[in-house]
Amino acid sequence: MSPWGAPPVQWLKRQFSQAPFVSTRRVWPTGVRLAVLVVLFLLVTGLAAGMRSVAGDNPVLSLTFGVAAAVIALAVYAAAVRFLEQRPVSELDTAGAVPTLRRGALVGLGLFTATLALIALSGGYGTRGGVSVGGAFTVLGMMVGVAVVEEILFRGIVFRLVEQLAGTLGALAVSGVLFGALHLVNSGATVWGALAIAVEAGLMLGAAYAATRTLWLPIGLHLGWNFAVSGVFGVTVSGNQDMPAGLFHSVLSGPAAITGGDFGPEASVFAILVCAVPAVVFLRSAKRRGRLHSRGRLRSEETRTVS
Template structure:
């Protein structure tokens, strides 16, 4: 399944590179990439696990409602983060970008959010949880999610660690609490779309110029602004995202979704 989803990532990147030349191309690339990734994931689950993909919900209306609610939540979460950075002088609006740029970013981020969440929460988290329990799954998926961003041009070790803590843990906790992949997908999409598509700042050290709704100017210590990696490497982002992480973990505990590491069978112990 991991190999299949890795192949999906390559396909999505190819679609985005070939089509994301404007708002229509960006939306088309994002929609096609996300749809193909979900289809591939569903086929892989049915083939290997012989079950329906309940973590993506069978009802379209319920899935759409969940996605949009949590996309707005992700947008709000980043707005609070950049707002705090601005209060301390680390962010200011330098001018206006374009609506077309914001739409293009949103389309691209649709594919990014879906593919990454299917890989890290839909596949990796569930596989590790079966072997090491929920806490092990949170740790492994979070660390590897942070490590993924080391390939970006402006990546730093601290930036990858920050991503692991603020995003890897939060998104893993969101899935653990709800067992619904649309929740972390929405949070991921809303955060990234707000970051680059609205506030015009660098996403995870990607090194790409943001052409969103606003043109941004950031200045100040890296602990506040995140430096070249972007706001996700700031202490502010870690502190802000720790709040929903704790809330999700409390919800998971109340719902009985924090699973322990499976114990060896009696036969295995006897051996």
């Protein structure tokens, strides 16, 4: 049974329902909601990290725990937003979720493949060892949980609520910087790598959310990119040098500006250039659809909401 006494499946359906919402309480100010949701999702992030640790290199456990972490994160976010903001969680509308996730994952995989191809053309790419199918599935499970939890935290919470306080450009800057800073805790982290992540991933994923106002596309992009990095090509992802072996075992050599050095290809100038293209496309789409918001406009809308 769920905390509300309804069967779990019925309770989940209600959290993601887009039916008109009957408000039962006053909506808290944006700053308070931001703080509460960030703290809540730091706890969820810790839970997901613990589940990954227990799963280890076991592909079955990794897939199982990865999907479980994703479902828990989605359910917690949906329930928290409905309670704190008294509205349907439109950014997780399940209508069209699967094709949007699939499209995002394919684009993310393609973007990293293009990045690695440019590194290879520069003479910095090679392979070593055999193929590890089990390793690929292990990484896939890990990245399902990572993509969902991080996109909810950085785009669903930080970007969305900072946008209400500082507008779209302010939200892009804040969420991007914080997203890059998160990767400084990884074993092979560098300041340059964190800055590169802030620009290439933080900006692209924030722009994807701004253009579509759905979390499914950023989640798909994040998953496809991360799985391609470590699960398919077996190179270091975001300075995390303790990842299981992927499908292939790739070896990079040459200047750090080209290969990314110890941080991995995400610190390569090619990654920044490749990800800049969809970021610009998404921002242009957001502008065309009237989804780039100023601080004053969003603050006035919030005032009307809570009045």
